[in-house]
Amino acid sequence: MDKTTVLGKNRSGVDISPIDIKQMMSLAKVTPASSPGDEKAIAQMREEYIAEADVIGSVPLPGTLKGMASTAMEKLMGKSPEGFIDKLGCRLAFERTGVRLYDALITKCSTAPMSSNISLDRLNEFRNEEFQHFKLVENAIRSIGADPTAQTPSADVDGVISLGLIQVLTDPRTSVAHCLEAMLTAELADNDGWRMLIMLAEKMGMEDMARDFQQALREEDEHLVSIRQWFKEMVIKDTVGT
Numbered sequence: 001m002d003k004t005t006v007l008g009k010n011r012s013g014v015d016i017s018p019i020d021i022k023q024m025m026s027l028a029k030v031t032p033a034s035s036p037g038d039e040k041a042i043a044q045m046r047e048e049y050i051a052e053a054d055v056i057g058s059v060p061l062p063g064t065l066k067g068m069a070s071t072a073m074e075k076l077m078g079k080s081p082e083g084f085i086d087k088l089g090c091r092l093a094f095e096r097t098g099v100r101l102y103d104a105l106i107t108k109c110s111t112a113p114m115s116s117n118i119s120l121d122r123l124n125e126f127r128n129e130e131f132q133h134f135k136l137v138e139n140a141i142r143s144i145g146a147d148p149t150a151q152t153p154s155a156d157v158d159g160v161i162s163l164g165l166i167q168v169l170t171d172p173r174t175s176v177a178h179c180l181e182a183m184l185t186a187e188l189a190d191n192d193g194w195r196m197l198i199m200l201a202e203k204m205g206m207e208d209m210a211r212d213f214q215q216a217l218r219e220e221d222e223h224l225v226s227i228r229q230w231f232k233e234m235v236i237k238d239t240v241g242t
């Protein structure tokens, strides 16, 4: 297996040129900061922005709330359906991203010069399960009369969180191990996201929905175990060589 980590011409550390360290340090001392003050100024500015800011987005009113009756919506009445819809929308977006992450990982593993225990068949299974989970959440959203095409605030925030993961997976220079580390982050969040959604569904009285979500969680558990194991094996091989 090709190593993930290689020795090379990395010039980011000061030890590359010990003779210049003193000069570099003295330059830092004589060069004034571009603006006066300390970290309190940035905190103050952020506070001002926070005080003025509107919410990051809103949850659209479900069609059923506008007049149509549904058994599901009756159960949600008196609670906070918008909070539940927000989290459903968040899971929907994450599962869609999950499909794209696995697509990128499959391409990486198919082309990277390596031999490992990673099974492309298993990766394809995981990818298809993420897609099934996406469809499951889409149907759940529709069942309560909400719109799965609407981006909820939590979905928006999750999209921003996932940006780094997508970048790692699609960067042609990253290794399979780097991508597995990003996937491990994704699957840990994925796993917790499902647990949260199941808990919410139960508390909202949506037992059937919670049961369907339990099946997704069982599959997510398998994703997590495999990704964690493959990542660990690659790091050990790369570091200790066995």
Ligand SMILES: [Fe+2]
Binding pocket: 094, 095, 098, 130, 133, 190, 220
């Ligand atoms: Fe997932």
Ligand SMILES: [Fe+2]
Binding pocket: 098, 130, 187, 190, 220, 223, 224
């Ligand atoms: Fe997953």
